[in-house]
Amino acid sequence: MAELVCVLVAIICAVQAIRAERLLHSALWLAGASAFIAMIFYSMGAREVAIIELSVGAGLVTILFVFAISVAGDEHNVGRLAVPRALAALLAGLCAIGLLWFASGVVSIVPNAPQSTGLTQMLWRDRALDTLVQVALVYTGVIGLLGLLQAGRTEVDVHHTEQSEIQSQHDATPQAERMHG
Amino acid sequence: MNLPPVAIAWFGAMILFGVGLYGLLVVRNLIKLVVALQILAKAAMLAFVAAGYAQQQMGLAQSMIALIIVADTVVAVIALALAVQVRRRYGTLDVRQLTALRG
Numbered sequence: 001m002a003e004l005v006c007v008l009v010a011i012i013c014a015v016q017a018i019r020a021e022r023l024l025h026s027a028l029w030l031a032g033a034s035a036f037i038a039m040i041f042y043s044m045g046a047r048e049v050a051i052i053e054l055s056v057g058a059g060l061v062t063i064l065f066v067f068a069i070s071v072a073g074d075e076h077n078v079g080r081l082a083v084p085r086a087l088a089a090l091l092a093g094l095c096a097i098g099l100l101w102f103a104s105g106v107v108s109i110v111p112n113a114p115q116s117t118g119l120t121q122m123l124w125r126d127r128a129l130d131t132l133v134q135v136a137l138v139y140t141g142v143i144g145l146l147g148l149l150q151a152g153r154t155e156v157d158v159h160h161t162e163q164s165e166i167q168s169q170h171d172a173t174p175q176a177e178r179m180h181g
Numbered sequence: 182m183n184l185p186p187v188a189i190a191w192f193g194a195m196i197l198f199g200v201g202l203y204g205l206l207v208v209r210n211l212i213k214l215v216v217a218l219q220i221l222a223k224a225a226m227l228a229f230v231a232a233g234y235a236q237q238q239m240g241l242a243q244s245m246i247a248l249i250i251v252a253d254t255v256v257a258v259i260a261l262a263l264a265v266q267v268r269r270r271y272g273t274l275d276v277r278q279l280t281a282l283r284g
Binding site: 117127 | 189216233251
C-alpha cells in the first residue's frame with residue numbers, strides 16, 4: 001500500500017513539474033518526485049540506491065537547477081507549440097501502453113530464482129567495468145562543464161583578465177628591480 | 182485491492198514515461214526540457230527496480246540504477262550549462278526562437 005501512495009504522489013509531482021509556470025516551481029516539484037521515487041526504492045529493497053537517489057536526484061540536481069535558473073533567469077514561453085497538446089498526449093500514451101505490452105513478460109515473478117549478490121559485491125566484482133564507465137562519465141562531465149564555462153567568458157571578460165595580468169606584471173617589475181638594486 | 186509491488190512500480194514507471202515524453206514534446210523552455218528528461222530517467226530507474234524485484238536480482242538492478250543516476254546527472258549538468266550559454270548568447274530560452282540553425 002505504501003508503494004501505491006508513493007507512486008501516485010510521484011506521478012502527481014512529475015505532472016506538476018511539467019505543468020508549473022515558473023521554472024523554480026518546476027525544479028522543486030521534480031525534487032519531490034525524486035524523493036518519493038527514492039521511498040519506493042527503499043520499500044522495494046533497493047536501499048543503497050534509494051540513498052543515492054535521495055542525495056543526488058533530490059539534492060544535487062535540484063541545487064544545479066536552482067543555480068542554472070538564477071543565472072539564466074526565469075522565462076514564460078507563450079505561443080504556438082511545435083506539437084499540439086492532444087497529439088503529444090496521444091503519442092505519449094500510445095508509447096507507454098506499447099512499452100507496457102512489450103515488456104509485460106519481463107516483470108513476471110520468477111519463483112525460486114537464485115538470490116542476487118549485494119550491491120557492493122556486484123559493483124566491484126561482477127560489474128567492475130560499469131564502475132570504470134561511471135568514473136569516465138564523471139570526468140567527461142567535469143571536462144565538458146569546464147569547457148562550456150570557459151567558452152562562456154565574453155570577450156570583455158577576457159580583455160579584463162588580460163588587462164589585469166598586464167597591470168600586475170607592470171606592478172611587479174619595479175619591485176623586482178628594487179630588490180635587485 | 183491488493184496489488185503486488187512489482188505491478189505498482191511497473192505501472193508507475195509507464196505513467197512516468199508517458200508524462201516525460203509528453204513534456205519533451207510540448208515544452209519549449211530549455212531548462213524545462215531537462216526536467217522532462219529527468220522524469221524519463223526516473224521512469225527507467227523504476228522499471229529496473231520492478232524487474233530486479235521480480236527476478237530476485239536486486240543487486241544487478243541496483244548497479245544498473247547507479248549507472249543511470251551518474252549518467253543522468255552528467256547529462257543534466259551539461260544540458261544546464263548549455264542552456265545558460267544559450268541564454269547568454271541569444272537572450273532567450275525558447276527553443277522555437279533559436280533561429281541560428283534554421284535553413
